[in-house]
Amino acid sequence: MIESSLKDIAAALRDKKVSAVELATESLSRIEAGNARINAFVTIDRDGALAAAKAADERLAAGTAGPLTGIPLAHKDVFCTEGVLTTCGSKMLSNFVSPYDAHVVSLLKAAGAVMVGKTNMDEFAMGSSNENSHFGPTRNPWNTDKVPGGSSGGSAAAVAARMVPIATGTDTGGSIRQPASLCGITGIKPTYGRVSRYGMIAYASSLDQGGAFGYSAEDCALLLSAMAGHDPRDSTSLEQGAEDFGRDLAKPLAGLRVGLPKEFFAEGMSDDVRAAVDAAIAEYRNLGATTVEVSLPNARLAIPAYYVIAPAEASSNLSRFDGVRYGHRAADYGDLNDMYCKSRAEGFGGEVKRRILVGTYVLSHGYYDAYYIKAQKLRRLIANDFAAAFQLCDVIAGPVSPTVAFGIGEKSDDPVQMYLSDIYTIAVNLAGLPGLSHPAGFGAGGLPVGLQLIGNYFGEARLLNAAHQYQQHTDWHTRAPAGV
């Protein structure tokens, strides 16, 4: 049942063909069977899941169930969960049990979704391969020698391996869209401010945004609708209340103007990815959309701008992990400074340290203007490019990642090569726009390729509509890896 669409699962629950406890049990056994191979989960919460499933069954019986009641789901381990370990993929928080639920977690709890566990991730969401986890790399269900992408790689792999039908993720520079693409599932990052960041452990506050993974756009619409909405505890949360992002799913695509940024198609994309992306765009034309060339001349500056702004914010956000109040504290230390140094040296992995160093440097006296202020100006230029492009089109289409999933260890010694794998996704975060990735075929080694759709601010319903219409006419999103 887990491999079915949410609509079908919900119908089965409603029609008493399956119970929430049975669904949770199915999900848990799939995880317990597959996790040794995939390493998608850091924590499996069997007891919590079964208790939540039982409560969901009571709601179903009482007729007070919503569309997500009884649906098993996984949370990226960046979201705080009361009473359940929240590690953020780090040794620093390997012992941290949150005393409160993130806003997203409490919304989904209230909706009756059944959390089965917490998924693996790059430490503090810094990475594009899930190799930067204290708990070991997550493996791509399509080929376990390959990475699932990152930083929400555990959530993407869990859905791709049909362990859960939906999962939450966060996207700071592509961390939902890229793993969705590499794992052959659908993922959406909404407009910045749609999903409350309260209880979502911060990496780069001005870029971080929670979002949804599922098999299809339709499933993502259901999950995102339950996650979004104004939260007074997050000052950057948008005033807009919850909305039904699935309201336009059935809309035909005739008249949809799809912008193709010439810079995305110029170079850098591997041939297999290009072939799949071109075919997908052709399919959109078949469905009645028109395509138009647009230009994002400053998009090439997105990576340098991002690798100033994100580390700057991270260097400050991660200062609270000092070993004083919670988290890892070194066993032996001399004075206070020694405690800080040893606790943080032991608690953080290499990539996190690298970004803290870079961030500290760019904010330092004498460098601030040259780096941080300059990067903020680039950010404005990049947002202006998108604004100009959206004068000509309704959505922008392009690749998500330059290649299909790469090998575990392949780029881990070359951080810049790793950073470049986010070249198509990062600009979207800098502008705060919504972006989606959906399966669009397969490339080298039979590995999935995703297509990225970028919308204007608040354009989530339009993105999901486009992807859904595409998925009504293609079956890439129904393909599951062998052995699942």
Next chain:
Amino acid sequence: MSRTDWEVVIGLEIHTQLNTQSKIFSGASTAFGAEPNAQACAVDIALPGVLPVLNKGAVERAIRFGLAIGATVAPKSIFARKNYFYPDLPKGYQISQYELPVVQGGQITLQVPDGKGGAYEKVVNLTRAHLEEDAGKSLHEDFHGMTGIDLNRAGTPLLEIVSEPDMRSSAEAVAYAKALHALVRWIDICDGNMQEGSFRCDANVSVRPRGQAEFGTRREIKNLNSFRFLQQAIDYEIQWQIDLIEDGGKVQQATVLFDADTGETRAMRSKEDAHDYRYFPDPDLLPLVISSEWIERVKGELPELPEALSARFQGEYGLSAYDATTLTASREVAQFYLDTVAAAGAANAKTCANWVMGELAGRLNKAELDIAASPVSAAQLAGLVQRIADNTISNAIAKKVFEALWNKEGESADAIIEAQGLKQVTDTGAIEAIIDEVLAANQKSVEEFRAGKEKAFNALVGQCMKASKGKANPAQVNELLKKKLG
């Protein structure tokens, strides 16, 4: 060789704790004195994932302050992160305002005592005032080889008020701090409790040869929590800097602490060890936007300010600048004075001022009471003043009546005068009878007076007053006595 004439330059940074119910970025209580960490919520202890939400009450208080000093209330200001590690700073950064503070400019006019019983007027310009959160407390006592952290104070709202380097003596610095202390209580944004740390001063002090345009190198004295310490610390620091320079040394920029036990300042850290705070705009908070409607509403709710009231006291009641400043030192004193004048009549305003600042203030001070807790009410004091004005009692008797009011011996001055028979004797016949008695009993003094000894006259007046138990009208006694002896 003549010694250099040194000019002192002082600027103050004053942290005022805003009297909001809850913290600046969380809902935890700000009440003083709770068990350690009992008032620290998830946001205050900086758990992973928590976010700040700005307390509007703190902003409103900043607006009140800005309006009270004639400053610009910035339509848009920015919260920034000041990054440094310390165990009582849970996030590893303090949320403050850096490049764009909420209050910009403004000035305060003060009366500085000139040391000769008078005072002169001084205008101090303000640079800015910005909102920020307080840190927690590190407790080094009671923990052997360890440090205790109390985060109750973490996140308490502060308004840091920064002056221009406009003050030229410790007396001016203290007068400025006192004026500010009075103002923040006046507009009800801070309780002003210095023992509890609600009002803390940092003083930037430098010296330069008089006439030199450039400032000397300054040292910053941190955390002075009484006006006396402020004065002592600045005076010590000035002398220390002058001695150093005159001995051929150079002042190094530094942060120093004042030791109240020794009365000395000593360097805490030099410029080289100064933190690079890596300020940048806090991405968790949107720019603080203050609409002109909001500012207008706050303006409408502001009480009459001490400067305006002081001017009114001088203009309408003919008080001296110094008296007017004294009577506007706090809203409670000013209100008591206004109530007294209202009951006694504006014609008696000067007498009212003398009594409020003199007998009443002295008595309250001795009893360590606030004017709000005064046993003598404004109406009672006004009744007393009226009886002085209409010659029912003399000043000397008035002091007795005041004492009786203080001790609750009667409901009003009139009741006490009546009950204790203190009414001034103005009946010429009665006074003449007393005089005759005194003259008969003091023939020696009469002869001395007639022999040209002026002092003997005063002794006779004294005897008459004594014989009347102080109730005889002194002017009448004088007049009638002269006539009799004439």
